[in-house]
Amino acid sequence: MRPALLDPLFASLSSLPGIGPKMGDLFAKLLGQESIEDCRVIDLVFHTPHGLIDRRHQPGITHAPQGVIVTISGRVDRHQPPPRGKSNVPYRVFLHDDTGELALTFFRAKGDWLAKALPVDEQVIVSGKVDWFNGRASMVHPDYMVKASEAEAMPLVEPVYGLTAGLSPRTLRKAIEAAVSRIPQLPEWIDDAMLSRQGFPYASEAFIALHHPRDALDLDLQAPARRRLAYDEFLAGQISLALVRQNLRRVAGRPVVATGKLSQPVQASLPFALTNSQSTAIAEILKDMATDQRMLRLLQGDVGSGKTAVALMAMLAAVEAGGQAVLMAPTEILARQHHATLSRMAEPAGMSIDVLTGRTKGRERDQILERIASGETNIVIGTHALFQDTVIYRDLALAVVDEQHRFGVHQRLRLTAKGISPHMLVMTATPIPRTLVLAAFGDMDVSKLTEKPAGRKPIQTVIVPQERTGEIVERLRTAIAEGKKAYWICPLVEETEESDLMSVEERHATLERVFGDKTGLVHGRMNGPQKDEAMLAFKNGETRLLVATTVVEVGVDVPDATIIVIEHAERFGLAQLHQLRGRVGRGDGASTCILLYKGPLSENGRARLGILRETEDGFRIAEEDLKLRGEGELLGTRQSGTPGFLVASLEAHGDLLEIARKDAAYSLEKDPELTTERGSALRTLLYIYRRDEAIRFLRAG
Secondary structure, three states: OOHHHHHHOEHHHHHHHOOOOHHHHHHHHHHOOOOHHEEEEHHHOOOOOEEEEOOOOOOOOOOEEEOOOOEEEEEEEEEEEEOOOOOOOOOEEEEOOOOOOOEEEOOOOOHHHHHHHHHOEEEEEEEEEEEOOOOOOEEEEEOOEHHHHHHHHOEEEEEEEOOOOOOOOOHHHHHHHHHOOOOOOOOOOOHHHHHHHHOOOOHHHHHHHOOOOOHHHHOOOOOOOHHHHHHHHHHHHHHHHHHHHHHHHHOOOOOOOOOOOOOHHHHHHHOOOOOOOHHHHHHHHHHHHOOOOOEEEEEEEEEOHHHHHHHHHHHHHHOOOOOOEEEEOOOOOOOHHHHHHHHHOOOOOOOOEEEOOOOHHHHHHHHHHHHHHOOOEEEEEEEEHHOOOOOOOEEEEEEEOOOHHHHHHHHHHHHHHOOOEEEEEEEOOOOOHHHHHHHHOOOOEEEEEOOOOOOOOOOEEEEHHHHHHHHHHHHHHHHHHOOOOEEEEEEEEEOOOOOOOOOOOHHHHHHHHHHHHEEEEEOOOOOHEEEEEHHHHHHHHOOOOEEEEEEHHHOOOOOOEEEEEOOHHOOOHHHHHHHOOOOHHHHHHHEEEEEEEOOOOOHHHHHHHHHHHOOOOHHHHHHHHHHOOOHHHHHOOOOOOOOOOOOOOOHHHHHHHHHHHHHHHHHHHHHOOOOOHEEEHHHHHHHHHHOHHHHHHHHHH
């Protein structure tokens, strides 16, 4: 049960004053929710300021600089309403101080309201930007106007928050103030020694300080309040991940001992020799599987590093030990591609491999389910359909999850619940920096594939401005006439008024006029069969130019495609560009990646694209992407199980993540069920950062 002291923070956002149905819709939009009913008071507490307005500068009217926010204290002299019927003429109110006169200017203003707000002969305080024209000072629509007797109502230092259309800064700030006022005195989960060593404020004080910056230093990512909350968020995440692992290992695993009976003939028939890192990863995996502890291992491999072969050896080991293995892929295309590849590779072992996706229907589905339940099927490949209630395994010994970041921790748990303590191997083609591995996969051991299989040729990467698109089309015309295949990647599906990006459908139409029926189209809004048909036509050579969105980013394998054009490359993350580039260079031919950008490029944008031209090392690219772009987009998604942080920043607070990981391990070692006084405080922390799944593990234990 959530502690009662948190109830005010978890009340509906509509319980705050001034948030009715109309405002509720705006707040829901601001917080990325469907409706106000999905929003809680704490969501506003975590809506952090990104800047501030300093109104402490009070130079006097004559000394007010042009276009700078100042605060003026003066006496109202007179009102000058516009002539009757002249609505385009502004309403002016004149006031003076010891140094000079200031005209307050209002367009389409209500005179009776201004007469009450700014009575003649009243001492008032106004704040806003001053404009000078012909030696006269003017302030158009002041941000604040208060009578001198109400001076405390005007904040001299005002935090600035992200907004959504229709929501005024003052309305948002008022709601956030109301939300912050509900923060209770929280129990402390950090010991005094660490608070002192790190210079951290207490938890409640940190939240309050976050929304009441005194100057720009208080908004810095290294400010004490920000670092304190970043540490708390990391700690909540690391405790949650540790509890996932603790839960998975609560039931002892079963030793799966490889005999080599199946893997040896398969390995002998492979058209390539395993790289050193592949052999090392296989050894690490088989060693884990041979113990009575459930394996939970992350296999990181750059594009083309041979993760599939490693996964196959692990799955064959499970079958050798009398069990079954599954491989779960994020898309239908990728699942069916894995099925084709693995069936071919595993043929010398006589494996029975089935594919099961949401599109598998009727009699075919029933037959596959029967084969899985009887154990006739050794290996099953599919999408999330693999963990539906109707799928019953005879003896699931190993679950392999491809592209873990496309799933979540909870889906991972549902899959492993299908067997009696199955071992788990998670693969990702997105090279992830160490800090991000700790944040997203802290519950896993890690194996890395750092080499590419022999025979892979380097990909030439060139950076070309959008103005030269015509030249690129001509080069493609020559290449396709020579029998080559190419991808053309666009960032949008269809044209929108808000964006000037060329949509994939519009680009397809322009290229189709040049290349005719050799042009294919694939994007995320097409249904499964349509996508499969378009991909198959490209793979078989019926089309030679595939215009696509990033739906082709993961796993699509067309070895004879040698050119990829990526339009608006400046809009993509480095890791995503690297993934897309990996769609070519998979066969014998020399390959080219053309990054089309719309100028002018910022210094940061030029540096990012330059890194891609310099190196094909996905791990270096991922590290640079983390520095230049931040972790929020690095994995390409913010789904459950990935670190879309509320307060913390991996690049700014990476040093705290390692401390949090060690503190989480120590806390659970001393108090596995979090039942002590500090354990109870840590439960409060888990609720604050919405780690309810972890709390359920504690209750289950």
